[in-house]
Amino acid sequence: MGFKKISIDNYIELHLKNNPTENKADLERRLLSALKDYKNRVKCSCGNDIWVIGSASVGNSCFTCITGESSPTDDYEIEDAIKKRENRKGQRHIDDINPNEIHGLFDDDGYEINIDLIKKPSLCLTCLHNDDPNEELLCNLNRFDQQSEQEFNCFAYKKIDF
Numbered sequence: 001m002g003f004k005k006i007s008i009d010n011y012i013e014l015h016l017k018n019n020p021t022e023n024k025a026d027l028e029r030r031l032l033s034a035l036k037d038y039k040n041r042v043k044c045s046c047g048n049d050i051w052v053i054g055s056a057s058v059g060n061s062c063f064t065c066i067t068g069e070s071s072p073t074d075d076y077e078i079e080d081a082i083k084k085r086e087n088r089k090g091q092r093h094i095d096d097i098n099p100n101e102i103h104g105l106f107d108d109d110g111y112e113i114n115i116d117l118i119k120k121p122s123l124c125l126t127c128l129h130n131d132d133p134n135e136e137l138l139c140n141l142n143r144f145d146q147q148s149e150q151e152f153n154c155f156a157y158k159k160i161d162f
């Protein structure tokens with residue numbers, strides 16, 4: 001079970017259809033504010049991630065604390081808040097790690113990047129830098145940054161002479 005993804009715009013449209021008296025600008029402002037809090041890792045008083053859509057009406061709380069149900073079934077959540085949650089499973093945040101143990105890569109939000117899960121683009125297989133331990137960190141950062149892109153670009157690419 002999980003949330004159904006919805007964009008902010010689509011959710012606002014849906015919500016206004018069901019609640020015609022709601023003020024659109026006000027709803028949007030509350031949703032954006034809850035989403036911002038979610039991204040800033042504001043938590044429910046019980047420690048869970050906040051449910052952005054519910055929090056926009058009743059204040060920052062998680063799904064369970066708002067609805068009393070253990071998990072969502074046909075409930076919506078703003079897509080930006082879901083994506084992050086799925087990708088973050090088991091990932092450690094830099095604030096939660098003993099400073100003496102911090103090494104490796106972290107993304108822009110401060111979450112640890114699991115290098116083993118970064119896909120290697122086929123371009124890398126014909127590159128001189130492939131499997132070069134000195135280049136590995138830069139290669140992985142570059143791959144990570146472009147994970148969601150259709151095409152992989154690399155300025156450090158050097159073709160192997162076969």
Ligand SMILES: [Zn+2]
Nearest residue numbers: 044046062065
């Ligand atoms: Zn809670």
